[in-house]
Amino acid sequence: MAFIKILSSLAIVACCSFLGIQAANAYVMRVKELRMLRMAFAHLESEVINYATFLPEAVEKVASLLQGGIREFFYDFGRRLQKRSGDTAAEAWEKALNSWGKHLHITAEDFQILLTFGKVVGVGDRESQRRYFQIIQSQLRNQEQKAEEACLKYRNMYRNLGVLSGLALAIILL
């Protein structure tokens, strides 16, 4: 009997710790993803401004440099452009973002920034594209800073909270 009790308490602690780590990880992942997005936009900017590469090719090139969900998002956007489904780049961007956004760890605010960028990507001459790229990169930098602060603040808290609440639950149930 005691053996089962110990085993189930261990299970409870492990589960709660896992949930805590998951919650903490979301903060770490958001910082990583924002950083990768910023890198993606820097690469895309260089393709667009310096080489005037057509957007579908440029996006595919950039996607190959990325990882994880961000890579999938860019691939999806590029594929939609290649297939010429949808009439405008903005439509393709929105669809790709809607289908991959939920797999990312970004907040609603980050999502909104990306959505807005989609409305201007590829539209207008090089000079205006350069400005849009600068804007999104500085916006992402701000978000990244906020995300880092939040990460420092909450990462350890959630981890500890997970373990401690697990322990508390185990003690109560015992």
Added chain:
Amino acid sequence: MYMEYSGWPSGIAWKRVILDALPENIQRIIDGIPRDIAESLEEIRIREGRPMIIHSRGKSYYLGANGELFPSPEKAYCVTHRDVQSILQRMSNYSIYAVEEELRNGYITLRGGYRVGLAGKAVLEGGKIRTLKYISSFNIRISREIIGVADKVIRYIVSGAQVRHTLVLSPPQMGKTTLIRDIARLLSDGFPGFKGVKVGIVDERSEIAGCFQGVPQNNVGLQTDVLDACPKVEGIMMLIRSMSPAVIITDEIGRAEDVEAIEEALNAGIKIITTAHSSDIEDARRRPILSKVLDKKIFERIIVLGKSMGVGTVEKIYDGHTLNNLLDRPVR
């Protein structure tokens, strides 16, 4: 390799490329055009807030929402602002920044060499056109290569193994480019009595060879090198320096620099075949640059195109030195 005259080509090969550049609702309209009209389609005119119009065999029709043809605009499909934006995005491959240079010149070239003329508001910078904005009119020109159109003029251009300097004059839309494209093919591939020579094309507006990513989409001959989208003056120099052509073919001369570049080629012993906008020699004389060219007697043959027997009629062929017409009557 001499290809037999295959007649005026019909066909709707243009659809594949052009539909790709249009939004889905307009694709449906264009796809619905009756086949006999589609086969001889010359232009599709799209203007914001106004009905779509197509031109075919000298007639124009208003288009309904499913491609029906109407003689009057009442039931025609009216182009929306959204349509125009979508067309611009799709034509530029979602990359308006990448076609800046083309917008400045007022057209975009699609795959297959089809050209789309644009009109909108010009943005000036230092008195020069920087780009176009508020683009609201598109003129999709369906060019067709016509293998064999040059057969009837080639014997005036070639004497023995020698090619003569030739200028083709005509008003717009009379088949100048179609003619010199076929001349390029004949000179390059050769024909009975003439062994092919090396031909260089400077295709500033991508109309002659219709290159897509550097590869000619039209038959311009086996021994032909194409400098695509290259300014005429630089292009002629580049060809002279590096490609050793016997003949250089280029479109629409009209600026003083063009004439200088042509003289450069003459001095290098290269034959020139080119075109200019002008209805006849008298008309050309009134234009400062062309009259200079005529006075210098650079060209040995001057071919005038018109439409007295339909578009592409060869009205006259002048001997450039005596200015005598070598044709008894127009041929087509």
